[in-house]
Amino acid sequence: MSVLVYIENWDGKFKKLSFELISYAQGIARQMNTSVVALSIGNVAEEELKKAGNYGASKVIAVNDSRLHQLVNQAYAAVISRVAEKEEATVLVFAHNITGKAVAPRVSVRLKAGLVSGAVALPSSTEPFVVKKNIYTGKALAAVTIKSPVKIITLAQNSYGLAENPADARIENFTPELTDHDFATSVIESNKQTGKILLTDAEIVVSGGLGMKGPEFWAPIEELAGLLGGATACSRPVADQGWRPHYEHVGQTGKIIAPNVYFAFGISGAIQHLGGVSSSKIIVAVNKDKDAPIFESANYGVVGDVATVLPELINLIKEYKAQ
């Protein structure tokens, strides 16, 4: 018996997200009195793999097959399912991100293992196995029972912190057998920006809405994000009007984010927008309309014109940083 956690790497490095997943898996392992096995797919140095031990993994299985350096859903599902069987995993943990959403449902069908996607907490009980998740984009929660012997969870971002729990992780290399059938899709071209903080990773997000008046007024949004080491985002109408790229759109049909602080400048706060940001720890709203719905969800609000409040805030943050 074991809890198997799939830990993704980005250019050979794990992220905080990977360690949060191991911490979460360790939490479940403690409830079930078993141990955590971490699975890494890709080219990751031993020293990096060892870090999984800091959060409680007692074993790390490393799969390094050059055909798996790109995400191929079928092949990943095949590898993960095989390792789960080999390790007699009763619970599998994935991130609720692009990779987790692409692979965990396949593993669920392969292993006939019930899936709860976007879990927000440790299981409230393991017999029966009940875990809570957001539904209606955070407007309600559901406690879901998984009835199958093997269980799969994808963990919502930023819903579980890091918990150090040092164990000496044993590293084991594993070479799965894969067939051409597992590689029916392939990447023919890759377009990625590098060096920018990803919106879904950012601890601080600075976002603008139609109240910003136009794309030519976006410089202070970027400046504030830069000062705070955060990412920029926007509301749906801003993306739809082409002021900002679609990948910056946060909201129910865009990206769902959960940073430490979400700054909303000139965003009225339609219910669909709030669905994408309501899991943020702190929401700061600046809007000239005192009745804007965003203030009902914000922790801190300023009624005022973004054109004067934002530059003032930037100046004060600069002073604060200089101290």
Place this chain on the structure above:
Amino acid sequence: MKILICLSNVPDTTTKIRLTADQQAVDVAGVQWIINPWDELALSRAIELKEKNPAVVEKITVIHVGSKESEPTIRKAFAMGADDGIRINAVAKDAYFVAGEIAEVIKSQAYDIILCGIESSDTNGCAMGTMLAEFLDLPSVSSVSSLDVEGGNISLNREVDGGYEKIQTSLPFVAIVQKGIALEPKIATVRGIMAARTKPLQVFEPAGIDALTEVAAYELPEAKAKCKMIDAENIGQLIDLLHNEAKVI
């Protein structure tokens, strides 16, 4: 080329969610039902592709798992431009159930492209389409943000962290689509609405796939504390609160 779109019907995204008194269900009395926004975008893109490439795209079929009460959702898809539809006569239990039931019905039918929205706005599962691909043993491409079929050649992009990748795939395949696949939902025309009444809709009884999960109870999130208002003339107080009270900067 035949395209299949899986449709879920969900409460309008502006719905205020209430629970029944025993917290065993979401209270859907008075709820306006719509096509799940991502499925609607998938359907809109399929219709655009058919209009642009009539020689390539022969037919657009929609499939839905639901009771007779959800048929207006399928008729709405017809009005938008789908050619025919299938309803599996069962109440959706979980993603595994829905994917398994759809797979049972369509495994003998030859669709080239199966489109599914990345999630449904009610259960936020992000699972059904990928599960369907696995049930059918087909390739799946996830987070698809653009799809074209010009000249019969498939061209598709999937979103990845910080950008996108162009993907090649064998046919048939399942595309899990997200925002960007179509810019705007297709609006039904009066002619479309008239035609929708007579388009063929087949009904299948469920095959009896077992759900693997069930909801034990629902709850509403805790009410948020009242917003602290800061005077626009005193922005320094905001920084003080973020630093000393919230401890986030």
